[in-house]
Amino acid sequence: MTKHTITPQPGAILGDAHTCDCGVHLADRMTAEVHAAEHQQCTVCLGSAEELVAPGLSRGCTACAGTGGRREQITWQLAHTEAERLITMSVVRGVVGDLDGPFHLSHIADLVRAGLGLQAGRLPVGPRVRDLLLELQGAGEITMLSAPDELIDGTDVVLYRDPQWQRVRTLGL
Ligand SMILES: [Zn+2]
Numbered sequence: 189m190t191k192h193t194i195t196p197q198p199g200a201i202l203g204d205a206h207t208c209d210c211g212v213h214l215a216d217r218m219t220a221e222v223h224a225a226e227h228q229q230c231t232v233c234l235g236s237a238e239e240l241v242a243p244g245l246s247r248g249c250t251a252c253a254g255t256g257g258r259r260e261q262i263t264w265q266l267a268h269t270e271a272e273r274l275i276t277m278s279v280v281r282g283v284v285g286d287l288d289g290p291f292h293l294s295h296i297a298d299l300v301r302a303g304l305g306l307q308a309g310r311l312p313v314g315p316r317v318r319d320l321l322l323e324l325q326g327a328g329e330i331t332m333l334s335a336p337d338e339l340i341d342g343t344d345v346v347l348y349r350d351p352q353w354q355r356v357r358t359l360g361l
């Protein structure tokens with residue numbers, strides 16, 4: 189079976205040319221994505237299973253859960269939609285409202301997973317809960333206590349692996 193892992197062509201300054209392991213030359217990103225889909229590769233990482241977070245730093249592709257496969261990508265897309273439907277702002281706000289001290293993202297994700305009776309690993313609970321906690325943070329209901337776990341040299345990228353927040357106390361109920 190021919191592999192169809194697609195990689196950006198080194199030195200391609202103009203345009204966005206890619207080449208595939210099967211030898212095909214792909215003129216731009218769009219063509220590369222079509223070729224990836226035709227051969228059951230993830231259209232985000234183009235089958236490499238990795239995504240570039242910053243120059244020189246890559247991690248497992250979040251779109252296909254690090255598999256590089258189109259089928260996994262579609263399954264994971266559905267799982268994301270399902271997570272958005274099940275895990276609403278009121279669910280997360282309810283969980284956070286019961287806590288007094290600081291809390292970690294992983295702790296809230298565990299409580300939400302348990303509260304909804306979700307099996308571990310079936311839905312992207314962590315990323316969904318993180319997005320909602322960031323919304324609460326934006327609304328001023330909680331503040332982040334964590335320092336970044338990693339600063340990527342020469343970029344604006346900071347990574348938080350398991351950030352910690354605390355509820356903002358409102359004076360005079
Ligand atoms: Zn190919």
Ligand SMILES: [Zn+2]
Nearest residue numbers: 230233249252
């Ligand atoms: Zn991927």
